[in-house]
Amino acid sequence: MSRIRTQIERPDQEIVRMAAQFSAATLLEAGGKKGALPSGIKPLGPSMKICGPAVTVSSPPKDNIMLHEAIIAAQPGDVLIAEVANVYEAGYWGDIMTHAAVQKGIQGLVIDGCARDGADIRQIGFPVFSRGLCIQGTGKNGGGTINHAIVIGEVTIEPGDLVVGDGDGVVVIPRHEIEEVLSRAQQREEEEERVRQLLREGKTTMEIYGWKSELLPS
Numbered sequence: 337m338s339r340i341r342t343q344i345e346r347p348d349q350e351i352v353r354m355a356a357q358f359s360a361a362t363l364l365e366a367g368g369k370k371g372a373l374p375s376g377i378k379p380l381g382p383s384m385k386i387c388g389p390a391v392t393v394s395s396p397p398k399d400n401i402m403l404h405e406a407i408i409a410a411q412p413g414d415v416l417i418a419e420v421a422n423v424y425e426a427g428y429w430g431d432i433m434t435h436a437a438v439q440k441g442i443q444g445l446v447i448d449g450c451a452r453d454g455a456d457i458r459q460i461g462f463p464v465f466s467r468g469l470c471i472q473g474t475g476k477n478g479g480g481t482i483n484h485a486i487v488i489g490e491v492t493i494e495p496g497d498l499v500v501g502d503g504d505g506v507v508v509i510p511r512h513e514i515e516e517v518l519s520r521a522q523q524r525e526e527e528e529e530r531v532r533q534l535l536r537e538g539k540t541t542m543e544i545y546g547w548k549s550e551l552l553p554s
């Protein structure tokens with residue numbers, strides 16, 4: 337079987353557009369609290385957001401040729417999502433790759449490792465979610481896979497799964513569960529709007545959720 341796959345199933349574009357209206361945290365809750373990536377993976381800029389189909393990359397430590405290949409393998413709107421064998425201490429992605437990815441219409445990158453050229457990436461506004469920044473460069477010796485299942489933290493990610501990230505972090509939703517998660521996310525939003533209304537009317541969170549307070553008269 338080929339190490340690099342270019343043909344993958346993606347969710348419907350309309351479904352991706354609908355998902356982009358919700359926060360990552362709402363989708364996580366709506367999905368039964370599954371799919372949260374480790375909290376150490378954060379956007380380089382506070383307003384960076386991402387919502388698109390996963391092109392999965394597995395890279396050997398301190399090498400980034402597979403990420404350069406993934407820029408070729410991806411389609412417009414895709415999100416590259418990569419693991420690097422838990423060796424964070426290298427800048428696996430930088431401003432040159434960002435320019436290449438923007439040219440290709442790639443939506444952003446999630447990497448369980450570090451990036452570099454942070455100021456340029458922020459200025460371009462290309463969403464990168466990473467363990468942080470690391471000045472060290474990478475080798476170009478090759479190895480790794482594209483569009484095979486990868487694991488980040490406790491989450492297994494298949495190509496074509498939906499990757500959603502914002503300032504809170506990143507959640508991955510399995511492709512076949514997206515529609516169900518979206519309908520639960522919509523219900524959750526409506527319920528939270530009801531709670532906000534009750535708060536505006538002067539109720540406490542303890543009363544609204546029916547929890548027994550030691551401070552309120554019973």
Ligand SMILES: O=C([O-])CC(=O)C(=O)O
Nearest residue numbers: 428429430431432433473
């Ligand atoms: O060395 C690399 O491939 C990463 C990098 O700094 C860039 O893309 O600018």
Ligand SMILES: [Mg+2]
Nearest residue numbers: 430431432453
């Ligand atoms: Mg560079």
